[in-house]
Amino acid sequence: MKADRRFVLGLGFGATTVAAAGGGLAYALGREAPLPGGALAGADMARGHRLRTGGFPAPDRFEEVDLVIAGGGVAGLSAGWRLTDAGFDRFRLLELEDQVGGNARSGRNPVSAYPLGAHYLPVANREAKALRHLLRQLGMITGDSEGIPVYDPEQLCADMQERLFWQGRWQEGLIPRTGITARDRRDLAAFEAAMSAFSKRIGADGKPAFALPMAYSSRDADLTALDTMSFAAWLDRQGWHSPVLRAHVRYAMRDDYGTEPREVSAWAGMHYFAARRGWAANGAGDNELAWPEGNARLTQRLAGFFPQRIAPGHIVHRVAREGEHILVDSFDVAAKSTTRTRARAAILALPHFIAARICDGIEGPAGFSYAPWLVANITVDRLPAGRGVPLAWDNVSSTSESLGYVVATHQGPDAITSATVLTWYLPLSDMPPAQARQLLVQRSADEWKRIVRDDLLGMHPELDGAIQSIELWRWGHAMIRPTPGFLWRGDTVEPGPPLFLAHSDLSGLSLFEEAHYRGVHAAERAMAMLGHAHESLL
Numbered sequence: 001m002k003a004d005r006r007f008v009l010g011l012g013f014g015a016t017t018v019a020a021a022g023g024g025l026a027y028a029l030g031r032e033a034p035l036p037g038g039a040l041a042g043a044d045m046a047r048g049h050r051l052r053t054g055g056f057p058a059p060d061r062f063e064e065v066d067l068v069i070a071g072g073g074v075a076g077l078s079a080g081w082r083l084t085d086a087g088f089d090r091f092r093l094l095e096l097e098d099q100v101g102g103n104a105r106s107g108r109n110p111v112s113a114y115p116l117g118a119h120y121l122p123v124a125n126r127e128a129k130a131l132r133h134l135l136r137q138l139g140m141i142t143g144d145s146e147g148i149p150v151y152d153p154e155q156l157c158a159d160m161q162e163r164l165f166w167q168g169r170w171q172e173g174l175i176p177r178t179g180i181t182a183r184d185r186r187d188l189a190a191f192e193a194a195m196s197a198f199s200k201r202i203g204a205d206g207k208p209a210f211a212l213p214m215a216y217s218s219r220d221a222d223l224t225a226l227d228t229m230s231f232a233a234w235l236d237r238q239g240w241h242s243p244v245l246r247a248h249v250r251y252a253m254r255d256d257y258g259t260e261p262r263e264v265s266a267w268a269g270m271h272y273f274a275a276r277r278g279w280a281a282n283g284a285g286d287n288e289l290a291w292p293e294g295n296a297r298l299t300q301r302l303a304g305f306f307p308q309r310i311a312p313g314h315i316v317h318r319v320a321r322e323g324e325h326i327l328v329d330s331f332d333v334a335a336k337s338t339t340r341t342r343a344r345a346a347i348l349a350l351p352h353f354i355a356a357r358i359c360d361g362i363e364g365p366a367g368f369s370y371a372p373w374l375v376a377n378i379t380v381d382r383l384p385a386g387r388g389v390p391l392a393w394d395n396v397s398s399t400s401e402s403l404g405y406v407v408a409t410h411q412g413p414d415a416i417t418s419a420t421v422l423t424w425y426l427p428l429s430d431m432p433p434a435q436a437r438q439l440l441v442q443r444s445a446d447e448w449k450r451i452v453r454d455d456l457l458g459m460h461p462e463l464d465g466a467i468q469s470i471e472l473w474r475w476g477h478a479m480i481r482p483t484p485g486f487l488w489r490g491d492t493v494e495p496g497p498p499l500f501l502a503h504s505d506l507s508g509l510s511l512f513e514e515a516h517y518r519g520v521h522a523a524e525r526a527m528a529m530l531g532h533a534h535e536s537l538l
Contacts, residue, residue, distance in 0.1 A: 042440075042472075056318075165386070198274035259482070265485070294423070353370075502522035
């Protein structure tokens with residue numbers, strides 16, 4: 001993520017009432033335009049909720065395997081990739097959904113592929129050795145220049161990367177260029193200097209103050225103490241009250257964490273700004289890898305390393321110890337039967353609230369809370385325009401409560417210039433997560449479509465009549481919320497061999513890099529327990 005991506009405003013209205021910012025043309029003309037087609041979908045709530053209601057049939061099929069991975073999101077797929085890479089093939093991955101990928105899945109229509117959730121991966125830090133190993137295997141890192149990784153330019157986000165709708169015009173980058181007071185400039189400069197210093201700081205333990213993955217971060221006492229307060233409270237202590245600064249911080253926290261600054265740990269807030277130090281040749285370190293389908297490019301490639309070992313449509317509903325072994329019961333949705341798998345070890349690559357529900361001996365989910373999101377993929381028959389600079393990959397409006405949209409056809413061999421899909425994001429951060437989840441379920445597809453349509457037309461009145469469809473995707477538990485006092489809690493809930501946990505919520509940061517690290521870490525610990533020789537990537 002580029003540094004200037006942090007400097008952006010979110011001066012909108014509540015997510016529960018978000019409507020046409022500046023007034024969509026349909027309302028300006030005093031009429032209700034017909035709503036576009038498109039489905040309201042999301043993670044399979046019926047399957048997920050069945051874990052609460054139970055009633056699964058007794059096992060009628062039995063099998064044995066050395067290792068079971070429960071969960072096919074980024075962490076579970078990364079664990080499977082690491083096992084395969086080390087020559088360990090005696091495992092099986094069970095996934096509740098019909099498709100693997102977690103919140104990094106994608107859809108496709110005749111215009112383009114598009115993301116349903118996570119949509120980019122920043123260039124990897126120097127400390128992210130396992131991730132760089134993967135990117136080399138995928139051909140995304142093509143070589144080295146004087147020991148520094150060289151990335152395939154076709155995988156990097158093309159220009160123009162970002163633009164901001166500010167004071168009635170689109171400007172390049174996400175830092176407001178006009179209408180900023182002297183106080184705003186002072187606070188922004190002081191904040192940027194502070195984050196730059198934290199980014200360069202090396203702790204007394206020889207580690208970066210803020211690293212990615214976070215496991216490589218310094219544990220200096222003054223740094224870990226930042227987790228005891230909110231990011232908003234930390235800003236108060238610095239005396240930085242500029243509304244422009246506060247708005248840009250709010251955007252940032254909602255962007256990566258789906259959470260308001262007053263509810264984000266100050267440590268996590270600083271991590272957003274100070275942890276990314278992409279290590280790449282030719283000045284590409286501040287760029288990101290981006291594809292039409294978003295991070296589904298990565299999850300699909302991960303799954304491609306071991307497709308024959310993946311069993312989708314299997315609800316893991318019971319995990320129990322039996323002497324030195326693990327029993328894993330999974331319900332095959334298609335066959336309507338339960339299989340009991342006896343294994344020597346298991347990796348639970350599941351959100352912690354699910355792992356604790358299905359497995360005795362795992363500490364309950366106290367403190368674990370998850371941010372709900374709505375994602376909309378809007379197919380338009382012509383490209384957005386507007387006054388100012390031309391269309392970018394990432395487009396944000398200072399007047400909207402949404403996080404704006406990314407353009408699926410910004411790059412890639414399947415790009416279509418006359419039509420495109422705009423992936424629009426809204427974290428429901430202005431209310432408690434449980435209430436937001438209720439809203440996701442209770443609000444009708446038509447109501448959500450009006451919100452999405454009117455928000456887009458508020459940015460682009462010229463798109464009136466151009467919207468062909470709005471595909472809605474609900475994420476009830478999209479990402480872990482790094483609230484004050486939560487970070488490093490994941491280190492205290494490990495059940496111990498032969499059970500291993502692997503999920504980004506153990507880090508408190510819902511990032512690809514964290515999920516990948518957790519999956520690799522669990523896989524390497526499991527292989528060590530099972531006596532499979534390997535050289536660690538961590």
